[in-house]
Amino acid sequence: MAFVTVRDRDAWATIRGFVYQVDMTIIRWLDLDADEKLELERGEDIDFVGGEFRSLEQIKVRENKITLRSKEANEAMASFYEHRVANPTQKLVFRFVTNALVGKEKFPWSMEEKAIVVWNNIRQKKLNEEELWSSITKIRQFLLGIERPKKFNVETWKQWKEYLKKSNDNELHHFICSFEWGVHNPEPEDLKITIEKKLVEQGYVSDTSGAKNFSESLFCYIFRLLSGRGLKTLCKDDLYEVLSEFEINDVEKSILQFIEILIQQHESRISAIEEKVSQTAVGKLIWNVPHRANPHFIERGNDLEMLREKLNSGQLTAVTQTLAGLGGIGKTQMAVQYAYKYRKEYNIIWWIDAEHEESIRADFSQLAKKLSDDKDIESDEVEFVREWLSRNDKWLLLFDNAIDYKEIESYLPSPQEGHILITSRNQDWPIHPLVLSEFNRRQSIEFLMRRTNCSDATQEQDASDLAAELGFLPLALEHAGAYIRRKRKSFKEYLDLYTSKKVELLAVEGIPDSYHSTILTTWNISIESIKQESSLAEKWLDLFAYLGADQIPYSWFYDIEDSVDILEKDKAIEVLSKYSLVNINVDEHHASMHRLVQEVIRNKIGEYADEVLQRSVHVVSKDFSFDQYNYDSWVKCGKILSHAINVAKHILDLRVKNGNAISILLNLGLFFNHYSKYSTAQDYLLAAKDICESMVPVNTNWKSSILNALSVISLNRNKPEEAIEYIQTALSLTTEIDKKRATILSNLAVQKMNVEKNYEEALRLFIEALRIEHLIYQSDNADTAVTRNNIAECLAKLGRYPEAKVQHEITINIERSIAKETGSLNPNLATRLSNYGGTLFKMGKAKDAIPYYIEALEILEEAFPGDDYRKAYVMTEYGGALLKTGDAPGAFKLIDESYSMLLNTEKRNDPQTKEIELLRSFLLSLLK
Numbered sequence: 001m002a003f004v005t006v007r008d009r010d011a012w013a014t015i016r017g018f019v020y021q022v023d024m025t026i027i028r029w030l031d032l033d034a035d036e037k038l039e040l041e042r043g044e045d046i047d048f049v050g051g052e053f054r055s056l057e058q059i060k061v062r063e064n065k066i067t068l069r070s071k072e073a074n075e076a077m078a079s080f081y082e083h084r085v086a087n088p089t090q091k092l093v094f095r096f097v098t099n100a101l102v103g104k105e106k107f108p109w110s111m112e113e114k115a116i117v118v119w120n121n122i123r124q125k126k127l128n129e130e131e132l133w134s135s136i137t138k139i140r141q142f143l144l145g146i147e148r149p150k151k152f153n154v155e156t157w158k159q160w161k162e163y164l165k166k167s168n169d170n171e172l173h174h175f176i177c178s179f180e181w182g183v184h185n186p187e188p189e190d191l192k193i194t195i196e197k198k199l200v201e202q203g204y205v206s207d208t209s210g211a212k213n214f215s216e217s218l219f220c221y222i223f224r225l226l227s228g229r230g231l232k233t234l235c236k237d238d239l240y241e242v243l244s245e246f247e248i249n250d251v252e253k254s255i256l257q258f259i260e261i262l263i264q265q266h267e268s269r270i271s272a273i274e275e276k277v278s279q280t281a282v283g284k285l286i287w288n289v290p291h292r293a294n295p296h297f298i299e300r301g302n303d304l305e306m307l308r309e310k311l312n313s314g315q316l317t318a319v320t321q322t323l324a325g326l327g328g329i330g331k332t333q334m335a336v337q338y339a340y341k342y343r344k345e346y347n348i349i350w351w352i353d354a355e356h357e358e359s360i361r362a363d364f365s366q367l368a369k370k371l372s373d374d375k376d377i378e379s380d381e382v383e384f385v386r387e388w389l390s391r392n393d394k395w396l397l398l399f400d401n402a403i404d405y406k407e408i409e410s411y412l413p414s415p416q417e418g419h420i421l422i423t424s425r426n427q428d429w430p431i432h433p434l435v436l437s438e439f440n441r442r443q444s445i446e447f448l449m450r451r452t453n454c455s456d457a458t459q460e461q462d463a464s465d466l467a468a469e470l471g472f473l474p475l476a477l478e479h480a481g482a483y484i485r486r487k488r489k490s491f492k493e494y495l496d497l498y499t500s501k502k503v504e505l506l507a508v509e510g511i512p513d514s515y516h517s518t519i520l521t522t523w524n525i526s527i528e529s530i531k532q533e534s535s536l537a538e539k540w541l542d543l544f545a546y547l548g549a550d551q552i553p554y555s556w557f558y559d560i561e562d563s564v565d566i567l568e569k570d571k572a573i574e575v576l577s578k579y580s581l582v583n584i585n586v587d588e589h590h591a592s593m594h595r596l597v598q599e600v601i602r603n604k605i606g607e608y609a610d611e612v613l614q615r616s617v618h619v620v621s622k623d624f625s626f627d628q629y630n631y632d633s634w635v636k637c638g639k640i641l642s643h644a645i646n647v648a649k650h651i652l653d654l655r656v657k658n659g660n661a662i663s664i665l666l667n668l669g670l671f672f673n674h675y676s677k678y679s680t681a682q683d684y685l686l687a688a689k690d691i692c693e694s695m696v697p698v699n700t701n702w703k704s705s706i707l708n709a710l711s712v713i714s715l716n717r718n719k720p721e722e723a724i725e726y727i728q729t730a731l732s733l734t735t736e737i738d739k740k741r742a743t744i745l746s747n748l749a750v751q752k753m754n755v756e757k758n759y760e761e762a763l764r765l766f767i768e769a770l771r772i773e774h775l776i777y778q779s780d781n782a783d784t785a786v787t788r789n790n791i792a793e794c795l796a797k798l799g800r801y802p803e804a805k806v807q808h809e810i811t812i813n814i815e816r817s818i819a820k821e822t823g824s825l826n827p828n829l830a831t832r833l834s835n836y837g838g839t840l841f842k843m844g845k846a847k848d849a850i851p852y853y854i855e856a857l858e859i860l861e862e863a864f865p866g867d868d869y870r871k872a873y874v875m876t877e878y879g880g881a882l883l884k885t886g887d888a889p890g891a892f893k894l895i896d897e898s899y900s901m902l903l904n905t906e907k908r909n910d911p912q913t914k915e916i917e918l919l920r921s922f923l924l925s926l927l928k
Contacts (some may be wrong), residue, residue, distance in 0.1 A: 020061040023191035024097060026218045028057070029234050030198045038234040040225070056083060057095045061188055064387050065103030066181075068115040068142065071149040072096075078152070078160035080179055085159065097182040103383075103414075115142065116181045123177050136169050136176070147678060148718050154755070158718050204243055214243055286348040286370050288363075289398070290550045290592055292585050293340040297333060304338055311396075311419040331423040333474070335398050338421065346418075348395035352411075353550055354402040354422070355595075358672075358680070359642045360411055365675075366638060382411060389413035396421065400550075401595065438472035447474070448491065451481030462491035469495060475594065479581070483526050486578045497525060527604070530575055536564055537572035539615075541581065542608075544593055545601040546616040546650050548642030554589040556619055613650050614658065620647045621660040626670045637671055644668055652687055657695050662688050662702050669709055678717050685710050700733040701740060707733070708744050715751055723751075737775045739783075745769040746787060753794055763794045782828070785814040789832060792839065801843045808836035827870075830859040834874045837881065846884035853878035869907040872898040876916050883923070892923040 028038060028046055039047040048055035058079075060072050067073065073096070080094040102116045118135050121127055127135060144164050148157040167175070186194055195218070196211035205211045221242050225232050339349050350367050353359040361382060368381035371388050389395055395418035402408050402424045412420060439447065444467030445460050454463075470476040484494050531538045544552055557573055558566070576582040584591045605612055624644045627633040637644070644664055651661045665688035672681035685706055692703045707730035714723035727748055734741035749765035752758045770787045777784065792807035811832045819826035833856040837849035853874055860871045879894035899920045902913045 017061045020099070020188045020191065021059045022219055022222045023188070023195060024059045024185075025222050025234075026195050026215075027191065027198065029218075029222075029239055030195070030202065032234075032236050032239075034236050036235070040232045040234065053091045053093055054087075055093045055095060056080065057097055057182075060096070060098045060100075062098055062100040064100065064383070066098055066100040066116065066183060067103045068119070068139075069146060072098075073116075074143075074146055074149055075152055077143070077179065078156050081160050081163055081175070082156050084175075093178045093180070095180045095182050097185055099185050099187050100183060102181075102183050103387075115139070116183065119176060119179075120181055122173070123180060132173075133169055136172055139176070140164055140172060147676060147716070154718055154720070161718070218242065285343060285346065286350065286367075287343070288366070289336060289339050289349060289351045290585065290590060291332070291336045291583060293337065297337050303334065304341060307334075307338055307421075308342060311421065332400055335400065335421055335423050339396065339398060342396075346394050346396045347392075348418075349398070350396070351398045351400060353548070353642055354399040354408055355549075356642065356645055357407065358645055358677075359548070360399075360408065361675070361677075362638050362641045364411065386411070386413040389418060390415055391417070393417040395419070399423070439467070439474055439477065440472065441467060444468075444470075444472045444477055447477055448481055448484075451478065452485045452491075459491055462495070466491045466495045466498070469498060479526050482578060483529065487529065494525075524600075526581055527601070530581070534568075534572040534575045536568055537575045540572060540576065541601055542605055542612045543616050543619065544582070544591075545598040545605070546613050546647055547598075547620070548646045549595045549598060550590075550592045550642070551639070552591045552593070552643070553623075553640065554584070554591060557591075610654055610656065613647075613654055613656060614660070616647055617651060617656060617658070617660045617664060620644055621663045621667075624664055624667050626667045626674070634674070637667070641671070644671075648684065648687075651691075655691075657691050659699065659702065662692055662699075662706075665691070666702070666706055666709065669706075669713075673709065673713050673716065676716070678713050682710065682713050682717075685713065704730040704733040704740050704744065708747060712747070715755065737772060739773075739776055742769040742772040742776075742783075742787075745772070746790065749790065749794075753790075753797070759794050759797045763791065763798065766791045766794060780810070780814045782814075782818060785811045785818075785828065785832070788814070789835060793835065796839045796842060801839060804839050805836075805843070808832065808839055812836060825859065825863050827859065827863045830856040830863070830870070830874070833859075834877060838877060841877070841881055841884070846881040849881045850878065850885075853881060867901045867904040869902060869905040872901040872905065872907070872916075873912070875901070876919070888923065892920070895920045895923060 025038070025040065025046055028048070032038065037049050039049055046057040046059065048057065058076055060066075062072070076094070076096050080092070083094075084092055102114045119139065122132060122135060144161065148154070164172075192215060195215045199205050199211040199214050200207065205214055339351075343349055348367075350363070352363040364385050365381045368384050371385065389397075390413040397418070397420045399408050399411075399420070399422040402422050404424075408422070441464060445463045448463040448467060449455070449460065466480065467477060470480060480494055480498070483489070484491065489497075527538075527541070530541065540557065558569055573584060577584045581597055582591050582593055602609065620640065620643050624637055624640055625633065626637045645668070648664055648668055650656075651664065665684045669681045669685035669688065672678075672684065689703065689706045689710070692699060692706060707726045711723040711726035711730065714720070714726060727744060730744050731741060734744065745765050746769045749762040749769065752765060753762035766787055770784060770791065773784045773787060774780075780788075788807050788811045792804045792811065795801070795804035795807065812829065815826055815829035815832050819829055833852045837852035837856070840846070840849035840852070856874050857871060857878065860868065860874060864870060875894045875898035879891040879898065882888075882894065883891035895916060899913070899916050902908055902910075902916065907913055
């Protein structure tokens with residue numbers, strides 16, 4: 001029975017990757033037995049046919065490590081399952097071949113094991129019975145939690161997931177045993193040597209000089225073979241024939257030289273990028289510590305030096321150090337002081353809010369942007385950072401307020417070339433923590449004297465008595481010192497006040513057991529004084545108690561309470577700062593509060609909690625507005641993500657029901673959907689939906705927006721039926737003439753066009769959206785121009801070019817009118833012009849398309865001077881039109897400039913950039 005190939009498995013990702021695939025094909029050819037043959041598609045896929053098995057082999061060259069979470073790994077597993085289904089009578093095995101090393105990931109095993117290694121151990125029968133079935137269960141659970149790779153076939157992925165859900169352990173065991181991870185194969189530059197050695201060893205040539213010539217012949221033969229379409233076969237006899245008769249022609253000699261130059265250029269670019277990143281790190285410290293150095297810091301013995309020695313020791317238990325202890329002991333201050341004291345020893349010092357997984361990812365995302373020079377990153381941002389850190393040294397990551405080791409394990413780079421410092425209240429860590437205790441008496445006296453600026457030695461005994469009453473707790477001493485200095489009190493006067501307030505405070509019921517009474521009392525005294533000095537400062541304390549603890553935007557102090565005079569706001573900020581309840585960093589434009597301070601204040605608010613929280617919700621909702629098409633909104637929302645998450649938690653706890661609460665939950669859903677955290681996104685959106693449906697009357701505008709967002713997540717999670725249900729319900733909430741309805745229809749149409757390739761249905765939906773827009777606006781405008789452009793693109797895909805041409809011309813006229821009416825530049829006009837040029841090109845009118853590309857470039861040059869991906873894309877299309885008209889040199893000049901420009905933009909790692917690189921390379925070859 002013939003073997004069924006279910007899909008073109010082509011992988012011409014890069015020239016370097018293709019060369020690797022050709023060389024690996026030659027090695028497999030040399031290794032064939034007489035009764036075996038190879039079947040080839042176009043490079044990355046080699047099928048061994050011989051005996052009772054067919055072995056499918058996929059070849060991938062990677063710069064980064066491979067894990068079970070990698071996109072290529074998941075595509076390979078799902079593709080192999082699909083081939084098994086399509087060929088039920090054949091015995092198939094699969095081998096994933098790569099030069100990459102195996103990486104670690106967040107996996108149900110201990111951090112010492114790697115998922116792919118465990119997989120191969122199952123194949124090689126290295127596990128006992130109990131380990132075997134336990135590992136298979138963990139693999140199943142892990143794979144079920146992985147989302148579909150972008151652009152991977154939806155139906156194939158759905159079938160693969162169904163198999164994972166429904167197969168029994170024996171069936172999955174058989175699948176694992178049939179799938180081998182062939183990792184850590186030779187690097188591309190080493191394959192030539194391997195080929196030449198095999199040629200000598202197998203007696204085809206007598207020395208390496210002859211082997212080099214034969215190797216080049218084999219390369220050109222395979223290169224020529226794979227350049228054609230269709231299935232090709234190779235056997236051992238073919239090898240003898242090629243080596244005896246095949247000759248390299250002049251064109252192929254040029255290709256060999258050309259490929260060598262290309263690879264050298266590729267390596268040169270990689271080196272240049274790495275050198276640029278390295279120079280950036282060395283030249284300017286990458287730093288985001290949100291706290292200022294504490295001028296009153298008192299070191300406990302030689303803690304900082306000891307910590308430095310542990311971090312420099314090179315042992316895992318010491319490299320990842322933990323400052324464990326109860327709240328208020330000084331863990332964060334120790335970490336801050338270490339960062340400031342030793343900052344000259346590092347190129348990167350990065351602070352990570354480790355209280356929530358979302359905030360950890362957000363801080364990693366910001367670091368990824370710094371390391372990539374704010375350019376787009378093709379891989380997962382966390383993996384990008386981990387890979388970068390594992391290859392570089394002189395960096396320090398500070399995980400602040402970590403819950404436990406499991407929460408941060410998957411974020412730790414391996415190997416660890418730099419230092420990792422963790423602060424946590426939890427002392428149960430699988431590494432040796434540096435456990436902080438209270439100050440001793442001498443340290444407490446020194447701290448109080450320095451904090452209050454007291455030089456009178458006769459006061460030391462009173463300071464000692466006060467410190468003892470406060471239990472020598474650093475945080476309690478800090479707040480007592482701040483109060484004494486602000487109120488010009490003596491240590492004895494504060495001690496008397498503290499004693500009376502402590503009795504009063506401890507008499508109050510409902511104080512959580514986790515609060516330390518000394519801290520509660522010192523804070524209570526300070527809070528009461530703040531109330532007397534500034535009612536606005538008291539309001540701010542209450543409001544900020546519901547936000548994240550760190551990086552509270554400084555602007556929020558001035559944006560809220562509009563009716564209050566700015567002088568009063570300045571005074572309130574001064575009061576908060578003086579009492580040390582809020583740490584204000586003017587240079588970094590943000591503030592922070594201790595988490596325990598927030599907890600105490602929330603506890604004191606009591607019955608007014610709902611009212612105060614609604615003010616916090618209002619503040620956050622004004623700034624947390626996510627737009628997937630606006631990069632600035634990604635950055636802005638990322639910076640205040642922890643505040644949105646904390647406010648959302650309190651919204652759900654206190655069941656706040658208003659539009660601002662829905663807005664925060666909805667935008668959190670949109671944010672996490674954009675970053676492919678579909679489960680988290682869905683949770684927030686469903687919570688928003690529940691609140692919306694519990695309000696009377698139900699706000700149909702909010703609900704339709706929520707349902708529309710849920711439909712997108714369902715599509716991303718391969719649940720088209722669920723998505724359609726959401727969309728239909730969303731549509732039912734809109735009226736016949738409703739802008740929201742038009743938006744939902746257009747979104748559905750885009751999915752039909754780009755995902756399902758159902759162009760007829762997409763066209764119908766776009767036309768309906770345009771009809772609604774015309775009923776609303778009565779004439780064409782910017783919104784209808786977008787819809788008409790989509791209609792034109794859809795018509796072009798259907799081959800209905802004359803109709804597409806009409807729509808393009810209308811959109812161009814609309815955009816020209818807008819530019820004329822506003823008297824300003826209209827970049828959208830450039831988009832319409834280049835799209836029209838693309839349609840003319842498809843119609844075989846490349847020469848007619850050229851003027852539209854030229855005009856589009858003129859507009860974009862004025863709108864976006866310098867390197868810009870939009871200009872680069874139009875240049876590429878313009879180059880394609882010139883090539884069609886026979887102007888190859890002009891085409892190469894444009895495409896070469898386009899490619900160089902893209903390397904300096906956020907699109908440098910996009911698949912489209914890779915395609916342009918290949919086009920440029922073959923044009924260069926053609927010209928040579």
